[in-house]
Amino acid sequence: MEDVLICGAGVAGSTLAYWLARNGFEVTVVERAQGMRSSGNPVDVRGPAMPVVEAMGVVNRLRDVVTRTKRVRLLGGDGRRIATVGLPAAKGDELEIPRSDLVTVLYEAARGEAGFLFDDTIVGLRPDEHGVDVTFDRAPPRRFGFVIGADGLHSAVRRLGFGPERSFVRPTGIHVATTSFGEPADHPEDVLLYNTPGRLVALHPSRDEGGVAFIFRARIDGVDYRDMAQHKRIVATAYRGMGWRVPALLERLQDADDVFFDAVSVVDLPSWSRGRIALVGDAASCVSLLGEGSSLAIAGAHTLATALAAAPATGFRRYEAEHRARVMPKQRTVKLTAALLVPKTKAGLTTRNLVARAWPWSV
Known part of the structure; x- marks a missing residue:
């Protein structure tokens, strides 16, 4: 088997590293960050991802770090409850997990199978019909049989x-900023959603400590997605004058050492591979506003590893044909999800709240 370079040690990258190594490939993972991030909202592991994590032997570890969320409370302008929607009880085949914990568990499973190179990234690719010559920012150049980008929305490999x-x-016109509280949430089983037109603040109980997400509509040019100080200024400007607990939450954001910020976007490529270079996860098909992207990333990584091991010459095409069937329906619902989560107008917000009151799981 040939050696493979994976760029990105997140959900897709670590899952892919595990399964490629188990299928006999020599795997190296390069990650720009110096270590695992601690930020990010809870995400779901369900559907086609569950058989994958079960086969990896990490389900019990994931169950140890699930959140305790049972309900979603919608709050009005004065912070009072408008509606409470109970979440469907987990049936053993779906888990909600802080993203940082999910990444850590997957990385710990993969690091015994593959080599990891942190604090580095790819700066040059020279592919030919037999492999890819790779130039790194810090490490010496190397040649690999395949290079796979699992490096997210702003993929260097792509x-x-x-x-x-x-x-x-x-871009969808929606931006997200998240950080942790540093302390337990006031309501350990409830997600609190506070909206004004075009803006949402979500307080999530997570697990050991609560988290806050600022999700808002804005047209922003010239964003540097590695400039945390700029991100904090953008959020502070977008939420200026908003009531409830928002001023105190903005102060927490300003003091935070780890903030995730990005535009919610849809990635759409005519093909996810070129020669011996391919993409997986958000680098290939960013789709989700509600945490489903992690499940798709896990399922896609496993599909790619299986297809490449079975037939290296045609593996990328087989992977794409199978996984696009999962991704495309999710991409088509992004606008509807955004309209429900962050209504643009007061009328839209009123309609969303009425729908929530009539929801089958409303309590």
Whole structure:
């Protein structure tokens, strides 16, 4: 078997590293960050992802770090409850987990199978019909049989191997910033949603400590997605004058050492591979506003590893044909999800709240 370089040690990258190594490939993972991030809202592991994590032997570890969320409370302008929607009880085949914990569990499973290179990234790719010559920012150049980008929305592999980001990434006009409280949430089983038109603050109990998400509609140019100080200024400006607990939450955000910030976007490429270079996870098909992206990333990584091991010459095509069938329905619902989560107008917000009151799980 040939050696494979994976760029990105997140959900898709660590899952892919585990399964490629188990299928006999020599695997190296390069990750820009110096270690695992601690930020990010809870995400779901369910559907096609569950058989994958079960086969990896990590389900019990994941169950140890699930959140305790049972309800979603919608709050009005004065902070009073408008509606409470009970979440369907988990049936053993779906888990809600803080993203940082999910990444850690998957990384711990993969690190015994693959080599990891932190604090580095890819800066050059020279593919030919037999492999890819890779230039790193810090490490010496190396040649690999395959290179796979699992490096997220702003993928370096996609940019170097497929073209500029603007050709494939379609922003939805919604931005997300998340950070942790540093202390337990006031309501350990309830997600609190506080909206005004075009803006949402979500307080999530997570597990050991609560988290806050600022989700808002805005047209923002010139964002540097590695400039945390800029991210904090953007959020502070977007939420200026908002009531309830927002001023105190903004203060917490300003003091936070780890903040996730990005635009909610849809990634749409005509093909997820070129020669011996391929993409997986958000780098190939960013789709989700509600945490489903992690399940798709896990399922896609396993599909890619299985297809590549079975037939290296045609594996990328087989992976894409199977996994696109999972991704496309999710991409088509992004606008509807956004309309429900962050209504643009007061009328839209009123309609969303009326729908919530009539929801089958409303309590």
